[in-house]
């Protein structure tokens with residue numbers, strides 16, 4: 429089963445991590461997270477593709493020079509489907525006042541629509557590349573630890589970490605059950621009603637096995653002190669630093685918002 | 692106080708009782724009939740108590756009470772009383788029981804936290820929740836992984852371990868928390884023969900080190916040799932309780948409730964044909980062989 433690369437879930441984000449030791453890996457996780465905000469806001473400055481395009485070019489060059497080409501690839505994989513959809517919606521599907529630049533039968537392409545799609549895609553790309561850069565270079569556990577240090581609840585941190593692990597597990601379980609059904613003679617191709625029947629046959633055991641898994645995991649977590657009150661520690665020591673820089677980055681978003689509105 | 696009480700167990704030796712059930716019953720909130728009913732049982736420290744019985748006889752329910760999960764996390768109507776380590780299961784403060792009882796479930800993977808990327812982090816999770824110092828966490832985790840033979844795999848992803856390794860990891864988690872009692876709910880039922888052998892020898896080692904073990908197993912084959920006591924459940928109550936060798940001496944009487952290991956069945960069959968093999972059932976193939984050789988020697 430293919431990964432659902434278009435969905436932005438904590439699971440997908442936590443699963444982005446790549447082992448490495450680049451300068452970006454060494455930046456405090458919350459600094460990287462804080463930088464996402466001003467970068468994204470800056471992408472909205474101006475009413476054309478110019479500003480987000482400049483940010484993108486600088487970002488891509490920096491990543492390539494830093495041997496983080498994988499971030500560029502991952503970002504591309506994430507934004508390609510969205511970009512395609514944007515171009516279809518704005519360039520082709522949406523009706524515009526102005527004359528189309530090209531048309532084939534009922535399909536016509538409009539310059540205004542293309543520009544809008546390009547700008548929107550570039551702004552989206554700035555956000556995606558910022559998040560991907562941050563999350564590719566921070567181990568999920570280090571990120572969770574940093575968040576807990578700043579007062580985020582450990583249950584929320586758990587949900588973030590578990591999301592990354594459980595998504596592939598669900599997928600695996602689904603495909604195992606599907607395999608089992610197929611080997612029992614179920615048709616996964618066939619006609620539509622047949623495929624629906626297969627889908628239901630698939631969903632029931634998936635649901636049941638997931639529920640049993642959830643119950644067991646809940647009990648297992650409980651026996652490991654999941655709901656325990658009081659201070660927690662982490663086996664990985666994350667130096668709690670960079671507060672001023674992080675606040676400055678977040679604060680920098682404010683003038684950028686003003687700029688984006690006025691420009 | 693049950694935990695302070697002393698009483699003879701079925702093997703005749705005297706050890707502390709750490710858990711006691713009196714006319715105890717549980718009806719899950721989601722069920723209409725009781726899963727345990729009128730159950731009376733005492734469990735002893737420094738023993739391996741083996742619990743068996745047909746599917747649905749209440750084995751898992753019993754160990755969930757023992758582990759402090761019922762009725763606090765899995766709700767149900769309780770009858771009679773149950774005390775674990777001096778705590779009444781209905782009024783025990785949170786964590787008072789779970790902190791002392793390590794639990795290993797049947798499915799090796801569903802019991803993982805799913806929030807860790809290495810066996811090390813998986814084992815460290817509970818210690819982090821306890822707020823231990825990082826240096827102590829490292830010591831305890833490596834010690835625990837060492838004693839279950841997983842130290843070399845500390846950096847491996849928990850999901851990529853084999854079933855047997857994953858069950859040993861679950862045991863390591865309990866060891867790292869220094870829990871004095873280990874409860875295993877059919878820990879080998881979902882393992883292949885290699886994994887089963889790993890877990891059996893691990894539990895054997897823990898017994899030699901005097902860990903208190905309560906073990907549920909539907910297939911007794913590998914466990915009788917290290918069990919101090921066998922408890923048989925059926926229909927939510929105890930139907931037999933005693934030393935494995937004497938309980939299994941009449942395997943025919945238990946055939947509805949217990950999967951009789953092959954070496955016991957062979958022993959019973961030979962005995963019924965008049966071969967003198969003593970009145971204590973063998974607890975392994977080795978013991979069967981030994982008693983066959985002994986009877987051979989006696990016969991001529």
Ligand SMILES: Nc1ncnc2c1ncn2[C@@H]1O[C@H](COP(=O)(O)OP(=O)(O)O)[C@@H](O)[C@H]1O
Nearest residue numbers: 719721722726745746747748749750751752753
């Ligand atoms: N979480 C639950 N909710 C409702 N009923 C349950 C639950 N778990 C077990 N039961 C029921 O309780 C009875 C005993 O089950 P269980 O303790 O799992 O037996 P065993 O482990 O011996 O197979 C069964 O009838 C089962 O259906």
Ligand SMILES: [Mg+2]
Nearest residue numbers: 750751752877
């Ligand atoms: Mg069970």
